Amino acid sequence: MNDLTIPLTMQVNGTDHSIDVEPRRHLADVLREDLALTGTHLGCEHGVCGACTVLIDGEPARACLMLAVQAEGSEIVTIEGLADADGTMHPVQAAMHQAMSFQCAFCTPGFLMSTIALLRDNPSPTTEEIREELSGNLCRCTGYQSIVDGVETAVELMGSDR
Amino acid sequence: MTATRQTSGLGFVGQRVMRVEDERLLIGDGHFVADGDPTAVLHAAFLRSPFAHADVVSIDVSAARALDGVVRVFTAAELNARTNLFPPFLMTNGLYAPLFGCLSERRVRHVGDPVALVVATSRAIAEDALELIDVDYEELDAVGSIKAALLGNAPKVWERAKGNVLGDFTDEFGDVAAAFDAADHTIEATLTCPRQTNQPMETRGIVVTVDPDDGHLDVRSTTQAPHFLKWALAALLIDKPTLRSVGDFVRNKERRSAFGAAAKEFVAANRHRLTEQDPRGLLSQVRADRSTLPLMNRIGAGLLAAADYPTVRAGDIGGGFGSKGPVSREEIAIGAAASIMGQSIQWIEDRVENLLDGGQAREEQFRVRVAVDSDGTLRALDVDAIIDQGAYPGFPIPPSVTAKFWKVYMPGPYDFGAFRLRARTVATNKGKVVPYRGPWANETWMRERVIDIVAAELELDPGDVRAKNVLRPESMPPAMITGPTLDETMSAAKTLDHALAMIDRDELVQQKSTAEARGHRLGVGIACYHEAAPGPANFWSSIEPGSDLLLYEDGRAELAADGTIRMYTSQSPHGQSHQTTYKQVAADEFGVSMDDVEIVWGNTDRTQFTLLGTGGSRGGPLGAGVMRVTARNVRDKVAEVAADMLEANVSDIEIVAGNIHVAGVPAKGMTYRDVAAKLAADDGITSGPVLTDQVRYEGVGNGGWSVATHVAWVDIDLETGEVTIPRYVVVEDCGPIINPGVVDGQVRGGVAQGIGAVFYEKHHYDEHATLMTTTYMDYLIPTAMEIPEIEVVHLETLTDGENDARGVGEGGMIGAPAALTNAVSDALGVQVTEQHLPPYRLLELAGIIGPD
Known part of the structure; x- marks a missing residue:
């Protein structure tokens, strides 16, 4: 089951990413593990606590309830994408x-x-x-x-x- | 009068200084346990029992082992053979402490009891493998409640115990029988509190990295007590026979002399505490389970001989509320697995696991009798209490310890002439009970609820009954009837008077009638308490003679060769803003800006041993106290050096905003960097500390009590049972405040958990001890819609003692359940006897719907 991956292209915090992911993995895991964006947290992994909320094409969504492959073509913003490049807080x-x-x-x-x-x-x-x-x-x-x-x-x- | 010496010219202490933690955490730059590189470690998952009570007939892991990506599968038999059982801690004469391993081999005792461990290249594969493990269970009758545990024919949770009652203790203070005889009335009530769970937003986790060369374990953990986890891992991973350990120790001259010196120092520092220890606890445990002594010998000898102890590091931790203090079976299992395999392993608990066994609390019941006179004078309190500890006791603090706190706390800040407590601890087939924010808090809930019941029976005002009986500064006895010294400068009475004055009785009448006109009921409830935070010097000896062994707080301040000021704390903060408040304290003492101070925490290689870490509201009084003392000592040494360099008297040296100068001559100043450079040059060093001060701190200020009164207004919609809280007031006195923003947050957070406990949260086991609340769809944590604004009034008594900040982390949750259930009783005109009141129950109490 490891062998089956699907190509995924998405933009995260302004950077384009093209990666291969297992279809069963949720978006939060891919953000955290594959893109090392660990600022998005997993509190319950069943969609209640909201710690994993990210913006997908501007709309808040639970990254734990969404398969990563569903984000194909999306623009995603995480906590790491909020401050200015010089570190000035949003x-x-x-x-x-x-x-x-x-x-x-x-x-x-x-x-x-x-x-x-x-x-x-x-x-x-x-x-x-x-x-x-x-x-x-x-x-x-x-x-x-x-x-x-x-x-x-x-x-x-x-x-x-x- | 002020309790702080503010030399910085900036005076950080007492200010609402913004949190330095937020500079990282708000931009997503935290370092939580699960944030490491997942490809650098193997991933673990536990197979857990679906039954509350069953024998494990057989286990077949062959299919799991064959799965691609699985590196190793441990059965309980394999892992337990390489680890020690959890030894008993805090043994008490007559208390049976069950011994248990990190996995369950022959019998499972609660739903979620771990029976096997899979290590794989990803968490997902590890979970896939769990499904391939075939366990044959033979289900047994389970004990699902206190009532079931006490039945004569109840199945036994622990075979070696006499029954399911593991401990049964009675303590009496004053002449209870005489007080009841003399009093006008005896009023009785039975109160029950269901199970709650701490539920920090971050679950537990541990990452054990193994050094490929020497096998040293480097452990990242969500622990509130890194040093205790280090000790526990060292102790439970010893797999050498006792005699071999003894031999190794005897042959190792270096270890022997190091141990000799440490033991001598320890005995010298703790002589009275050691002589106060009661050996009968160990004797009774050994009588109940003869394997206790060989186990303790093996661990003791192994620790003496061990050449290397693990390093434990705690980074950012996503809350704990007590649940991350105990060392869990999972942590030992992961440590053992990594050690055996020589490979690094990460285990991140998921939420379902956390609900199953991440820590549960407070399932307790009380049969209470109160002796009272017709004018409301409280004469005596007689309580028969039972604690449901679940199956496995938390380690190191078994749930039975709660009873020891009750025996001291229960009369509260009131003048009861006599008090008796019988407290039983019973085992059931449920998850483990851990300390939860004010672990003893139900003594306040019970007492404050009972005071309202008494007031109702005597047709008196509950506020008046409290005001009549509360211990007042002018007539305060020197000590509680149960032992600890009282302090007239900071009394609960002061908070009570202030709070009562905030209740406008005329307006309340108006509010009640307005509510009634809308089909609602409105009521107000009061709760008053004091907590030992950290308590007077004799608080711990009142709990148990000698129990303050190892409860001191060590700290260290250091000036490094490059001029950096470092403060080393043994605390393990997980949301309490220690880095901010400790920088405030140290910066004031050093006379520098907060940015000039570095706080070092969470790393057992760099900080001093402590048993507790962060817990027990110690971070302010003890943790910040030792920061202040050591910072001042180093500052004074710096002033001496600077005086030499400036050819001045040390008494004339001032340090303002980092400028070290002779008073009145700030232009001719020097910096800490200058002084450090001079000392480094003198010593011929270029790095490392040039000045150090380390202190073992036991400061308890002026009595160490923290006091508060809560007042809650509740509004109940009789159509839906929905509750709103139109007003909630906390009047508290925790002495001099280091950072009011932090204190407000601690108080409000505690109250929010109390609101959760009363109206939303119940960890529900059915009669077969199967947990029903395994997701956040079932265990309801209140949101921003349910938690109201909470007014906090700080009385802030400024004593003339130093470091007299009192703990404030637990109080919110101690007071809230009592104030809220009292308010509901007032609103509905019935006396509530259970702590949990969901909408259907409120409608039952209101007579709107019939009971189940």
């Missing part, structure tokens, strides 16, 4: 830093990607909307308040950018 990262949003930070990649998708679609969400939109991501450390604060800080930072 405003959402900077805001989460300011708000002291996370503790162990294992859930962080998922919250960042979900937040970026949320603020793109709704640049000034209410607190209730933030909580609802982030309810697909589990955090066990913080009680979420600091993460909601981080999103609200991001709204301010990104608003002042415009």
Whole structure:
């Protein structure tokens, strides 16, 4: 069963990749193991915790619930693709830093990607909307308040950018 | 009055300094255990029992071995033959500690019990191979609950135990019988808490790398206690007979003299603790299982003779909440397999495994009697408690230890004149019980729930009953009735008074009637507690004489030849922001910026031995305390050298923002790099430390209590049973705060887990002890929709003691279940007696639907 691989072409964080993957492997494993993008985390591997959330053609998706071969031709953004090349944090990262949003930070990649998708679609969400939109991501450390604060800080930072 | 000397001119301590950890973690540059190169290691998967209780009749691994990509398959018989059984720890007279191996050979005792290990070139192939292993089980009746465990004809989980009760202890303080006779009323209740599980977002994992030349094991692990894992791997992987180890040790002069010196130092440092040890624990264990002594001898002799111990390193860890403190059977199995094969192996637990046996907690019940007078004066507390420990005890802390904490904590910050606790620990066919954030927390839940029950029976206000009975600074006895010294400067009473003042009773009446008009019920609940964080000097001797052996915290500060300041901690942080807070503390002492300080943690080759690592709310009081003491000592040595160089008095030396100068003359200053260069030149070295200070720290500040009162408002929709929490307040006092952002996060995170426990999370085993909650679709972890904003009020008593920050990691979860279940009782006008209250249960309690 090792011998059977399928060619996969996708763009991740702006870089094109052409690799051969076993069809049974999920996208998160391929990102982490084949592309060494270990910033995307696996918390439950059954689609509930959201730690593996990445953006696929702009939409947040669970990389653990998607076969890698389904990403053929897609543009993918992971946590590693958010900061500028010079290391300057994305405003959402900077805001989460300011708000002291996370503790162990294992859930962080998922919250960042979900937040970026949320603020793109709704640049000034209410607190209730933030909580609802982030309810697909589990955090066990913080009680979420600091993460909601981080999103609200991001709204301010990104608003002042415009 | 301030507890800190802030010499940096910047004063980091006390500030909401942003986390340095985030600079890496927010950009995806973490180093978690599963983040290594997967092609550099082999991958492991465990075959686990589908039955709660069964005999293993036969196991056939031939088809698995034949699978392409499988490198080796270990049966339990093979691996156990090369490892030692887990020895008993914290033995107590009358407690039976079952001995068990890393895999189960003849009998499985819970669903998920590991019986075989596959090592393959990928995790997927290893899992494929598991399906090819043929195990013939003969199923046995299983023990699925405390009730079933206690039945006369119950199947025995452990054959050598007398029954399923592994320990049964009673402690009495004061004259309980007389107090009940004298009191106006006796009020009784039975309270139950179902099983919970810690569930950090990162599962457990271990990567064992084997040095091809000398076989040295280098271990990456998600451990909260790297040094204990190192010790356990060294101990359990010894496969030399005792006599050969003794011979090797005797012949090795170097080992002998090193051991002699270490033993002498250890005895000198711990004389009173050693003489306090109770030998009856070992005697009773040996009586129950004669193989205990040869096992301990073999391990002891083997450790003496061992030429090489593993190195354990912990990098970034994705939470633990207690579950990553114990050493697991899987870790020993992987260490053994790697050692036997001479090849590096990685095991990353999956979520289903973590739910099965990654650590479970708090399945306990309490039969309580309270002696109380008509005016609400609490006279005595009499509790009969039972702990469901599951099958295998956690290692090194068996669940029965919870009872020892209860026996000290249970009266709480109240003036009970007498107290008795009977606590039994029973074995069932379930996953292992580990410490979970405030492992003793149900003493607070039970007591605070019972106080409300008493108030209801006597038609008194629960806040008034607490206020009447809480130990107040002005009349505080010198010690709890159960032993530990109290501290009038930081009392739970202060938090209680503050919290009660935050409840607007008129507004509450209004809120209740508004809720009722909407078909809802609203209620408010209070919980008040104190926790030893780390506790007064006699806290541990109250738990068990001599139990503070090895509980000190070592730390080291160092100035390197190149001017780098390094702080070495034995803590193993997994989300608590130690790097930030320790840099704050050290930078203040050294008078430098936080960037000038490097924190070294998690590597057993570089840090000092500790039994516990991170746990028990020790990171602030002890971990940061030893950072402060050692940093100051090195700073003072630097000041002496600088005084010489500047031809000044050392008392005139100031260090501000890294500038070491004579007071008033900052322009003629020097840097740590200058001082380091001078010392390095004097010593003729170019690298390594030029100044070092190492301290064994047992500081407990002024009593070491951390105190809080929680108040919860809950709103229950009588149509759906849905609960909202319109307001939640924590009034806490953990002494001087190092970083309020970190403290807020610890408090809120703990409360969130308490909310989960009460309304969402129940680890459910059916009557056959089969786990029903094996995914996050079944075990419900609350989301941002369920956890409300949590107001945190810091009273922050600034004592004049140094390093007087108190632990705050566990308190949130200690207080929340009590405040919430009290609020539900108030809302529904019934006395809740179970901790877990999902919507259907709330509707039953409200009389909307009938019981099952």
